[in-house]
Amino acid sequence: MSLKIDLHCHSTISDGMLAPEDLVAYAARQGVNVLALTDHDDVGGLKVARQVADEHGITFINGVEISVTWKKRTLHIVGLKINPDNKALKSALNQVHIDRDARAREMAESLAKAGIPDAYEGAKAIAKQAIITRVHFARFLAEKGYAKDTKSVFKKYLVKGKPGYVNHQWMTLVQAVKLILDSGGIPVIAHPGRYDLGIINMLLLMHEFRSYGGVAIEVVTSSHTPPQYQQFAKLAHQFGLKSSQGSDYHGQGISFMEMGYLPPLPANCVPVWQDWPEVQVVAA
Ligand code: AMP
Ligand code: MN
Ligand code: MN
Ligand code: MN
Numbered sequence: 001m002s003l004k005i006d007l008h009c010h011s012t013i014s015d016g017m018l019a020p021e022d023l024v025a026y027a028a029r030q031g032v033n034v035l036a037l038t039d040h041d042d043v044g045g046l047k048v049a050r051q052v053a054d055e056h057g058i059t060f061i062n063g064v065e066i067s068v069t070w071k072k073r074t075l076h077i078v079g080l081k082i083n084p085d086n087k088a089l090k091s092a093l094n095q096v097h098i099d100r101d102a103r104a105r106e107m108a109e110s111l112a113k114a115g116i117p118d119a120y121e122g123a124k125a126i127a128k129q130a131i132i133t134r135v136h137f138a139r140f141l142a143e144k145g146y147a148k149d150t151k152s153v154f155k156k157y158l159v160k161g162k163p164g165y166v167n168h169q170w171m172t173l174v175q176a177v178k179l180i181l182d183s184g185g186i187p188v189i190a191h192p193g194r195y196d197l198g199i200i201n202m203l204l205l206m207h208e209f210r211s212y213g214g215v216a217i218e219v220v221t222s223s224h225t226p227p228q229y230q231q232f233a234k235l236a237h238q239f240g241l242k243s244s245q246g247s248d249y250h251g252q253g254i255s256f257m258e259m260g261y262l263p264p265l266p267a268n269c270v271p272v273w274q275d276w277p278e279v280q281v282v283a284a
Helices: 020-029 046-056 087-113 119-127 134-143 150-158 173-182 199-211 226-238 277-283
Strands: 034-037 059-070 073-080 186-189 216-221 242-246
Touching: 020 034, 020 046, 034 046, 034 277, 046 059, 059 087, 059 173, 059 277, 073 173, 073 242, 087 119, 087 134, 087 173, 119 134, 134 150, 173 186, 173 199, 186 199, 199 226, 216 226, 226 242
Parallel strands: 034 059, 186 216, 216 242
Antiparallel strands: 059 073, 073 186
16 A cells, blocks of 8 residues: 655644644545644644544654754755654754744834834734744735735745845754754755755755755655656755655645645655654554
């Protein structure tokens, strides 16, 4: 039997639309067998997600997606199989929350100067207890009619050069990789095709990531095209990195694809789950 494996998705703990328990129930309906929840900079959804996954017979993998600044760009590093109770990880993520809040206030100040008042309060009301992200600002601005949907809000207000964009210093690549490794996890470069790096920097990133102990890159993700599956499969092979796959699901209608429809990894890839005992059990 072929397994549906999805190692990247988001809940309301970060910028997803579904609560962790609803996300897992949705994954079950979509026929997913192995699921990692990878909220941005937060591990708060993992315990309840695992419980619900157990009830549905889904093999659950702890995950997180850590924001990193590398060569003035924001990269995302997924940590799979991390221990959410690890002290260093918890304390580093807590600091990211504090920094995200300061950044959100700066974004709101900048938006206020552009004639949009109360964006911090508005975004915060949507985020509720979750970490505050640009997606919460996008939803607030779309609700207020500043653009027709969240995608247009991003284009108009929330990307580099636009009024609500604030340059933010996330943690370094080596810090993120080390935090993941030290908490027993597996570092994975998320959606490498999204960073607009150019070939030289892409090679440099792979090299650096590997030298810090990085293990895998996402090859199949909803934001890669089929030619990019091949391109990153080749790159993984070249650098002796394993391959991962995930939908990066954020919610109905706002993700590039629904869960459960990922194409398989290209044949020459070494799957990141190759030696995971819990995945062998499902396959048996
Ligand atoms: P943040 O980590 O607060 O900067 O928010 C980043 C999140 O915003 C990403 O994880 C995506 O979910 C979302 N995002 C980033 N760029 C776009 C875009 N151009 N259109 C829609 N959503 C985006
Ligand atoms: Mn996101
Ligand atoms: Mn990401
Ligand atoms: Mn993601």
